Amino acid sequence: MSTPPSLASGPEGPHALRPLLDTVLAALDEGARARGGPLPSGGPDAVAARVRDAVGDVLPDQGDPNALHHLVRALAEGAADPADPLCTAHLHCPPLALATAADLAASALNPSLDSWDQAPGAAELEALVTEALAREVFAAPAPHETPPAPHETPPTPHETAVTTRDPQAGPPRRHPSALVTTGGTESNQLALLLAREAHGAGVRLVHGANAHHSLPRAAWLLGLPEPVVVPAPAGTLDPVALDEALTRLSGPPGSLLVAATAGTTDAGLIDPLPDIAALCAAHRTRLHIDAAYGGGLLLSDRYRDLLTGLAAADTVALDLHKFGWQPVAAGLLAVRDPRDLAVLHHRADYLNADDDAEAGLPDLLGRSLRTSRRPDALKIAVTLKTLGRSGLGRLVDQVCDTARAFAALVHDHPGFDLYDPPALSTVLFRPAHATDDDIAAVRRRLLTDGRAVLGRARMDGRLWLKATLLNPRTRPDDLAALLKLVEGNTPR
Amino acid sequence: MSTPPSLASGPEGPHALRPLLDTVLAALDEGARARGGPLPSGGPDAVAARVRDAVGDVLPDQGDPNALHHLVRALAEGAADPADPLCTAHLHCPPLALATAADLAASALNPSLDSWDQAPGAAELEALVTEALAREVFAAPAPHETPPAPHETPPTPHETAVTTRDPQAGPPRRHPSALVTTGGTESNQLALLLAREAHGAGVRLVHGANAHHSLPRAAWLLGLPEPVVVPAPAGTLDPVALDEALTRLSGPPGSLLVAATAGTTDAGLIDPLPDIAALCAAHRTRLHIDAAYGGGLLLSDRYRDLLTGLAAADTVALDLHKFGWQPVAAGLLAVRDPRDLAVLHHRADYLNADDDAEAGLPDLLGRSLRTSRRPDALKIAVTLKTLGRSGLGRLVDQVCDTARAFAALVHDHPGFDLYDPPALSTVLFRPAHATDDDIAAVRRRLLTDGRAVLGRARMDGRLWLKATLLNPRTRPDDLAALLKLVEGNTPR
Numbered sequence: 001m002s003t004p005p006s007l008a009s010g011p012e013g014p015h016a017l018r019p020l021l022d023t024v025l026a027a028l029d030e031g032a033r034a035r036g037g038p039l040p041s042g043g044p045d046a047v048a049a050r051v052r053d054a055v056g057d058v059l060p061d062q063g064d065p066n067a068l069h070h071l072v073r074a075l076a077e078g079a080a081d082p083a084d085p086l087c088t089a090h091l092h093c094p095p096l097a098l099a100t101a102a103d104l105a106a107s108a109l110n111p112s113l114d115s116w117d118q119a120p121g122a123a124e125l126e127a128l129v130t131e132a133l134a135r136e137v138f139a140a141p142a143p144h145e146t147p148p149a150p151h152e153t154p155p156t157p158h159e160t161a162v163t164t165r166d167p168q169a170g171p172p173r174r175h176p177s178a179l180v181t182t183g184g185t186e187s188n189q190l191a192l193l194l195a196r197e198a199h200g201a202g203v204r205l206v207h208g209a210n211a212h213h214s215l216p217r218a219a220w221l222l223g224l225p226e227p228v229v230v231p232a233p234a235g236t237l238d239p240v241a242l243d244e245a246l247t248r249l250s251g252p253p254g255s256l257l258v259a260a261t262a263g264t265t266d267a268g269l270i271d272p273l274p275d276i277a278a279l280c281a282a283h284r285t286r287l288h289i290d291a292a293y294g295g296g297l298l299l300s301d302r303y304r305d306l307l308t309g310l311a312a313a314d315t316v317a318l319d320l321h322k323f324g325w326q327p328v329a330a331g332l333l334a335v336r337d338p339r340d341l342a343v344l345h346h347r348a349d350y351l352n353a354d355d356d357a358e359a360g361l362p363d364l365l366g367r368s369l370r371t372s373r374r375p376d377a378l379k380i381a382v383t384l385k386t387l388g389r390s391g392l393g394r395l396v397d398q399v400c401d402t403a404r405a406f407a408a409l410v411h412d413h414p415g416f417d418l419y420d421p422p423a424l425s426t427v428l429f430r431p432a433h434a435t436d437d438d439i440a441a442v443r444r445r446l447l448t449d450g451r452a453v454l455g456r457a458r459m460d461g462r463l464w465l466k467a468t469l470l471n472p473r474t475r476p477d478d479l480a481a482l483l484k485l486v487e488g489n490t491p492r
Numbered sequence: 493m494s495t496p497p498s499l500a501s502g503p504e505g506p507h508a509l510r511p512l513l514d515t516v517l518a519a520l521d522e523g524a525r526a527r528g529g530p531l532p533s534g535g536p537d538a539v540a541a542r543v544r545d546a547v548g549d550v551l552p553d554q555g556d557p558n559a560l561h562h563l564v565r566a567l568a569e570g571a572a573d574p575a576d577p578l579c580t581a582h583l584h585c586p587p588l589a590l591a592t593a594a595d596l597a598a599s600a601l602n603p604s605l606d607s608w609d610q611a612p613g614a615a616e617l618e619a620l621v622t623e624a625l626a627r628e629v630f631a632a633p634a635p636h637e638t639p640p641a642p643h644e645t646p647p648t649p650h651e652t653a654v655t656t657r658d659p660q661a662g663p664p665r666r667h668p669s670a671l672v673t674t675g676g677t678e679s680n681q682l683a684l685l686l687a688r689e690a691h692g693a694g695v696r697l698v699h700g701a702n703a704h705h706s707l708p709r710a711a712w713l714l715g716l717p718e719p720v721v722v723p724a725p726a727g728t729l730d731p732v733a734l735d736e737a738l739t740r741l742s743g744p745p746g747s748l749l750v751a752a753t754a755g756t757t758d759a760g761l762i763d764p765l766p767d768i769a770a771l772c773a774a775h776r777t778r779l780h781i782d783a784a785y786g787g788g789l790l791l792s793d794r795y796r797d798l799l800t801g802l803a804a805a806d807t808v809a810l811d812l813h814k815f816g817w818q819p820v821a822a823g824l825l826a827v828r829d830p831r832d833l834a835v836l837h838h839r840a841d842y843l844n845a846d847d848d849a850e851a852g853l854p855d856l857l858g859r860s861l862r863t864s865r866r867p868d869a870l871k872i873a874v875t876l877k878t879l880g881r882s883g884l885g886r887l888v889d890q891v892c893d894t895a896r897a898f899a900a901l902v903h904d905h906p907g908f909d910l911y912d913p914p915a916l917s918t919v920l921f922r923p924a925h926a927t928d929d930d931i932a933a934v935r936r937r938l939l940t941d942g943r944a945v946l947g948r949a950r951m952d953g954r955l956w957l958k959a960t961l962l963n964p965r966t967r968p969d970d971l972a973a974l975l976k977l978v979e980g981n982t983p984r
Contacts, residue, residue: 020592071594
């Protein structure tokens with residue numbers, strides 16, 4: 001019998017990993033040189049053909065010992081590298097080397113967070129990260145915060161864990177909680193699910209026309225009624241229109257769920273959160289805030305105030321693979337009242353039998369809709385702890401400053417129109433006098449030539465080029481080069 | 493302004509990663525030595541306290557440059573290491589060093605599979621992997637396979653891509669497809685969603701009492717009716733009972749979805765797939781097979797025949813983080829008729845505007861319910877290509893042989909009862925004359941002492957200890973030691 005290939009953990013793990021990691025680093029380097037720009041040139045068919053040539057038969061009868069090198073090289077050559085300053089289309093951040101290295105340990109040890117006996121240490125690490133971030137979200141008192149209602153059902157073990165009992169303090173104070181998700185999309189799904197389970201399958205989502213597409217998609221997924229879309233003429237949810245909609249739709253408390261956005265995908269704008277929170281309180285309506293993009297401002301002393309009102313939400317989506325510089329996935333759903341999570345409780349005897357729970361084995365299954373689950377909390381914890389609030393805040397400030405610098409460049413350039421000064425790190429701009437078709441064409445030309453990755457957004461009825469600046473190493477020269485590229489490639 | 497921390501990609505990426513990876517490898521090694529066994533000792537409270545001590549404040553104001561080392565060390569010390577032969581409770585595999593190293597490249601480059609301009613090469617790599625695995629699943633002709641129905645709606649671009657048009661062949665032949673998921677749980681959710689969208693929200697899930705908990709949970713998630721549970725008295729779905737249920741429930745075609753299991757979580761058993769497929773054909777009922785565990789047998793010449801009937805399913809869940817030796821996540825949902833996937837089509841102008849799709853930019857958004865999405869296909873591709881069908885098949889054979897060796901040891905030991913000879917790699921056993929409470933107690937004692945990680949399963953009305961053998965490096969000595977440990981720790 002032949003010797004099986006090496007495992008990533010166990011006593012030989014680190015030793016076996018070292019030469020393979022050397023291969024990966026060399027292949028990443030070679031692939032990036034072969035690409036020679038922010039993305040591969042030639043467009044979709046040419047890129048696909050090169051990948052197919054490099055891979056050959058992906059499942060041959062006999063193995064190929066050089067596959068690691070060839071495939072990683074092909075991935076790198078075929079990448080849109082978010083660390084390249086001209087790759088700036090999407091909320092697609094360049095990950096920190098630190099977070100990426102930490103993530104290797106998660107892969108090697110492979111703890112799975114569906115039961116304590118697969119992840120004894122990782123479970124506690126996740127608890128520390130989620131509690132810290134939930135505290136950060138709900139630190140400020142919410143405008144309509146009321147004392148928690150007395151217990152109607154006995155506390156679950158998890159609930160007990162997040163409750164502080166102080167004999168002098170009256171009713172127990174419950175600490176906010178958070179679940180780790182695959183990203184804002186799953187966080188939005190979970191927020192809708194918690195609302196559905198609290199208030200019934202008739203609960204109706206009310207969201208702005210500026211909301212992320214995953215919100216109506218989640219309503220479809222969960223079998224909820226067709227959402228109500230409130231106008232967002234200036235790119236943010238209009239409170240007057242929201243008030244009208246809530247008045248028109250009014251039913252029993254909980255029949256509606258309002259979703260607001262802190263950091264829109266198209267323009268990086270923040271809905272008027274205090275106004276929306278006040279309306280939700282007045283209409284006794286549940287509030288979810290999708291802060292997948294803007295939530296990172298929590299760590300910035302300079303920008304944190306833009307999130308005033310966030311703490312009034314029942315649930316908040318965060319995404320540390322945007323501001324946070326994590327490799328995908330690093331999503332969270334922060335939940336103000338941890339009792340809301342009881343509906344996710346789920347029994348599977350092999351993972352959380354009653355007698356095991358009674359004997360003190362933690363029950364992790366209700367922390368996710370997934371079963372096997374990777375500890376994304378490790379890379380997040382390493383990043384938070386290594387940089388601290390100040391270090392992460394500086395990164396946020398830096399990319400927001402870069403966006404302002406780019407906006408200024410656009411503003412001062414006679415050949416370009418600027419949509420608006422950036423609220424976060426998104427800049428919308430367009431060559432003056434170009435048509436929408438020209439705008440779409442220049443974006444595709446730069447993509448096809450492998451010269452720049454820019455996004456697109458429709459605002460005010462016109463198509464704009466979008467630069468989402470998430471790279472803390474982008475310099476003024478890069479921004480000037482980006483503008484020059486667009487100028488030189490716009491059809492005349 | 494201070495220099496921002498290093499990024500994982502860009503020209504400096506590999507250089508910046510190298511010392512950090514050295515730190516990770518050293519910390520993994522130190523942590524494993526400090527643990528000194530398959531899992532940390534002392535039980536949940538003690539393990540949690542050690543992690544809290546090692547981490548301190550996870551979000552301090554000022555950063556801590558040693559956090560990477562400390563946190564990775566804490567994770568390793570607190571791990572239940574699946575590469576330890578005595579860590580054998582769950583479908584929790586020890587990942588290959590190869591797959592783990594490849595996954596680092598995915599983290600470093602951070603391609604996100606929701607749009608081509610974030611993942612030009614990764615998108616093609618994923619297509620190659622999913623096509624190859626879908627072909628593997630649906631290679632054998634299904635018993636009730638009928639020629640595909642003529643198109644009722646014009647093909648979508650994706651549909652065209654997976655259709656081969658041969659002028660002599662009559663109607664076009666459609667190649668099966670597969671979606672990458674976070675695991676069997678998401679695959680099962682998607683299978684139910686495809687059934688719901690094809691046949692309406694009244695579609696009722698019919699599953700065995702032996703099915704994975706994620707199946708009824710998915711029905712709840714998607715707002716479907718309460719599932720019908722068919723008895724599985726011997727651990728596999730009883731075809732006579734299924735026939736009765738399908739006859740009793742009969743409605744219009746598509747009103748039911750049968751879910752069968754190839755590799756149950758409790759006992760590693762395979763439902764009688766050919767019988768079930770024939771019943772589904774006779775009753776014109778859609779069939780999903782959860783092969784999250786057993787699907788790996790496809791790559792084994794010796795065991796592949798156990799999966800006869802698999803190709804008759806409409807959808808099949810696979811999980812390469814079980815047999816497949818990938819770090820979590822590495823799930824797939826294979827889909828026989830790619831037209832079923834059209835219901836996942838979804839428009840978000842910033843990711844797949846109509847004019848971009850018309851100009852040839854691939855539309856990836858309909859390949860998942862997630863938006864940002866990590867290329868788990870890379871580690872899978874590297875593993876398939878490096879080992880080939882023969883190398884992976886050998887690993888499957890090896891762990892199945894190990895399970896047979898362990899079952900023989902149990903069988904020959906007068907102090908133990910064996911549940912049944914293993915079908916895959918799961919062995920259920922119990923100390924003779926022990927009570928169920930004793931069984932539960934010895935498992936918890938071994939966990940708390942940090943000496944072995946065993947699972948549990950209730951079969952035939954009794955509680956059994958469960959060894960799920962997934963480690964190709966486990967040796968006969970390890971198995972003897974495991975049995976001795978249980979013997980020495982069973983309450984008398």
